Amino acid sequence: MTSLKKLLLGEQGLVVIFAVAFAIVALTVPNFLTERNMLGLLQSVVTIGIVACTMMFCLASRDFDLSVGSTVAFSGMAAVMASNASGSILVGLIAALLCGGFVGLVNGVVIAHFRINALITTLATMQIVRGFALIASDGRAVGINDPSFYQLALSKFLGIPTPIWVMGCFFLVFGFVLNRTVFGKNTLAIGGNPEASRLAGVNVSNMRIWIFALQGLVCAVAGVLLASRITSGQPNAATGLELSVISACVLGGVSLAGGRAAMTGVIVGVLIMGIAENVMNLLNIQAFYQYVVRGLILLLAVLLDNLRSAAAGRRS
Amino acid sequence: MTSLKKLLLGEQGLVVIFAVAFAIVALTVPNFLTERNMLGLLQSVVTIGIVACTMMFCLASRDFDLSVGSTVAFSGMAAVMASNASGSILVGLIAALLCGGFVGLVNGVVIAHFRINALITTLATMQIVRGFALIASDGRAVGINDPSFYQLALSKFLGIPTPIWVMGCFFLVFGFVLNRTVFGKNTLAIGGNPEASRLAGVNVSNMRIWIFALQGLVCAVAGVLLASRITSGQPNAATGLELSVISACVLGGVSLAGGRAAMTGVIVGVLIMGIAENVMNLLNIQAFYQYVVRGLILLLAVLLDNLRSAAAGRRS
Amino acid sequence: ADVKIGFIVKQPEEPWFQDEWKFADVAAKEKGFTLVKIGAEDGEKVQSAIDNLGAQGAQGFIVCTPDVKLGPGIVAKAAANDLKLMTVDDRLVNADGSPIEDVPHMGISATKIGEAVGQALVDEIKKRGWDMKDVGAIRVSYDQLPTAVDRVEGALSVLKANGFPEANIFDAPQAKTDTEAALNASTIVLNKNAGIKKWVAIGLNDEAVLGAVRATETVGIAPDSMIGVGIGGADSAINEFKKPAATGFFGTVIISPKRHGYETALNMYEWIANGKEPEKLTLTAGQLALRDNYEAVRKDLGIE
């Protein structure tokens, strides 16, 4: 291998490729590398970014969660309705966490104890929870009464909007959890070889329940921030979020076969998704062509990642 | 085990449960068991039913195809545009098969040769192909010029509409292929253990390419029938079809971990989906509650199937 | 400076919005400004789209929002990015549901379009001399979309006001907003009420009503026993009128994408370039088009 190849296809290959792509985009696309656009870009990936943190755990443990979009909508809804009813934003937040956590817990228990395939379970809860959100709101968006709720999303710290800080914290915390804690290693172990992990004494079902419950809680946070940004609880919010989040994770090198994940990768994946969207709009690419471009980027990114794995000589 | 339990949880358990559920529905839901409603029900599942035939192969070989909805829309579109341009329905049909087959082939080649995860590949082609359908039609429905094209869907044989016959034939043919041919057994073997199958002389990449190509062709047939039913090619047709089809397959006992599939199961799965929809509408269940009910049925059905597997003592 | 205007729509795949964009482009050519077209299917996408427009130095934008309750957020975002804001089709509302009157709007109220549909149905029922008691109405519904509810309810209110029996209205909930879903749902309604031989159908758009029409065809109800009136008037409807024989698709209420696209863009340009603020509220009328007069109506509305 030449040293260039080594760099591109090495451990940090994805990051290198990303950096190169970023530089090219920054130089060629007008208005891209401005502070405003960067902040806008980061804000646009807050929901995906936050949810990707726990989706990474889910995928790494060889599971799957399709219900995230519905959970984000449902818990955002819950936050708005509860805070409208009680007049307290805190109560709204708690309501959201309870709802999100509950959905996650149910997912986890059904998957771990009744041993139902995660894809199917969450496909089912995806619909059930969406139904709840619609029933609760009678299918209509619920406006936020207390304007200070908007401040969650509008407030800034050191010139950077709060949601971006929140996302950053999540990246740090979950990166640490993945690499440095028993929880993280057990997650990877379960994904790599569930049978071996069980026989080594890892409580696989508890782990799975925890991962899903965490996913639910994190969705609740994303839901609250989203509601605050769009100043209302929307029963139809975040449809299709699941696929974007999974795409971001996979772009970031998380293996759908379990056992392989890295926070830096996921961050890069999330950014790729955001940048693609951003650049297409900056370049005024026609809506229908955007579909095609989005698909091609996805393909290309995993293809590159695959070359990388092949070069690293991993056995599938 | 008592003999009742044996019956319910045995090999044909799903069929038995289905029969019982069907009987209950037939007795309690007014207007359900009428010839008209039965024909309507069957017609409503034609698209899902036809596509499920090959999706079964796809899942059984441990793959996944999310692009079916887009392919159905795209090839339906192609059929209408080609037949309008040429004035010949046959040309339209051929165009659809070419388009569908091509999409399938591309999926297969990318998945088998570049070893990209099927979920991601077809998530990408799902978007690309939808983009093509929108671009080709400029986002508009394209009306069918030649009224005899409608006859495909309207014509009847022995009082039963042609699309139902077509679906029936597909069930028979693919049931045979799965159980009685080398192709079917190799599909199941690949799903059980791809590497072992490869070493045992199964040409795994060719098989996968074939399966996806077949899937594309079958989607084309479904697309043509759908276009004929709705008398136009619609670029937005069949969105979300992939999840319905996969649900039907899983309800029918096809394992997402590969290696397990049966045509009777899939037929039952398809019918369950159709009946649920039908009965909810007959009973006038509110739209929002339908989401919840749909999710619960999915959960319940796989739960029952799981009990069945557990009773049969399969090792996970 | 160069004028740059954004045009954000909620469902770029819908022909209606393709048309709006097309006519806005005409205005852009005429006046020599840049038009940035962005599709934004949900609240979050709208937010990023506005940021994106701000970043590329646009001075204002027109939006058809995915949900009217997004109002305060959109207004705040526009202000934060220092962008002039106009809405088209759907009018923004406050948290309490009252319209945000500061934002210039061009559109037609969903209820009004619905009422036009209802009126068309009532007129045709009377013309054919049907007894309302013998007629069934298929309400192809997609209740998770508020505008859809408003339109359908608007139509029903006119029907009921003219003596259409409530008991003869049947819900056909579509699982998705495409023709196949409407077709499947309507088929069940028809089969459940096999005794009723004459039908009318309403829905959120042409595709929904077409589904009901196809359903009558499959169960063997003659075209002259069916009156479907859609909303939109784009190709799906025109295709139907072009068919050699009349179908149950009786007519469609066309709203003018030309006015909505061209005029809003023009108004925004004037606002930015010449400081001429547009009217706070412009309501356009929907116009009923039938098989024999659709070409004239379209010409009248300036489409084609």
Next chain:
Amino acid sequence: MQDFLEFQSISKGYPGVQALSDVSFSVRKGAVHGLMGENGAGKSTLIRLLSGDQSADNGEIRIEGEAQGYRSVRDAFRAGVIVIHQELQLVPELTVAENLWLGHFPGKGGVIDRRQLLRVVGEKLAEIGIDVDPSAKIASLSIGERQMVEIAKAVMLDARVIALDEPTSSLSSRESEILFALIERLRSNGTVILYVSHRLDEIFRLCDSLTVLRDGKLAAHHPDISKVTRDQIIAEMVGREISNIWGWRGRDLGAERLRVDAICGPKLKTPLSFSVRRGEILGFFGLIGAGRSEMTRLVYGADRRHQGTVTIDGAIVRADNPPQSIRAGMVLCPEDRKFDGIVQGRSIEENMAISSRRHFSPFGILNRKKEAELADRFIAKLRVRTPSRKQDIINLSGGNQQKVILGRWLSEQGVKVLIIDEPTRGIDVGAKSEIYEILYELAGQGMAIVVISSELPEVMGITDRILVMCQGRIAADFARTDFDERRILAAALPDVPTEQVQPS
């Protein structure tokens, strides 16, 4: 000495199979206790019950007189029981150190102490004498190395009882020695060891006492192994006498059948050449990681070759994939049955017919009667213990799975070259001799057979010629008349210069 570990009337059934019925025996403190029996006799089942992974239908396990009602693997750990299962139980994506600590990571408050993680493992591995890098990913190790890591698990935590289920089945003699030394040490510390193996030599060398299972029942219990003979044990296991399990006899060798010229691939850099004649059984011997499995995969086309040719009967095989090799008359029975052999979820019948069915499936349509016949024939011939040919292969015992995979290749038609990697891994003595007989019969019909084995007695017992591999090269070539245990071993060791062990 007191009875430390007791099994009391243990029964365990699976649908259609009574794996254990009313088994009782006990083991003294500080004893190494052997557990033997035919494939499917119930050994692994007993070990699984001991591990807490499954629970018995009936009966109980006692340690130091105390009934162990544990319900999970963790309970078993707490009771001081550690089990090394028959199939490798490692997580490929994690490192050696992480695998060894899995389930018991060191650290506070859920945060892993990474320094301790590596340090302790490094010490333990060095102490045991295993040469692997603690921070290497398991995926990068060969099977043998993985087996050693698995064994290291047993000593990571202080256990009162350690059960080893066929630990040497993929170890060569040198690694086995490391294991034996380890067992000696543990025994002297008073640990009770339950040792499952099909190799009688090991049993006699290591064990103090022995239990023989047959068809899930206790066939014999020998509190003192010095009071029994090999033949007696074989008779107790198999129910008949087997005088000479190798049974080698001379054959007439024909013309050259397989010729391998200068092949090399990604993991085998030095070009390799050899040839095999009609009727010849060629053995490959070497230590773990010597590259034998790599070589077979390259010859078969399972991995892509960088260069080199394979010729069968004078015709070059354009094989870079298994189907083409099979069509050219060459088949490979792989080493790793779990990943490369069995197709889980499918029946025995289907697993056997997967390749050979193409000979009797006109237009790709199955002949189900033929497939059933074929399955029944090989189930009988190889004595596969199963309730029916419809049984999912995953439910068979390890050895029986191996037999089915062998059956797959023995039933193939028109085979000219048969390559078997570790043919009798995990297979009981009785079945072994049957398999050897089949090999002789096939060789007698003119087939060229290549056998890779890590068991020196086996290679010496059944082959006509041995090639010794060392560090990816063929280090020596021994004709049967020159077979000498010491010299073959010497040739396999990398530190001895090859010249000194060249046959004279």
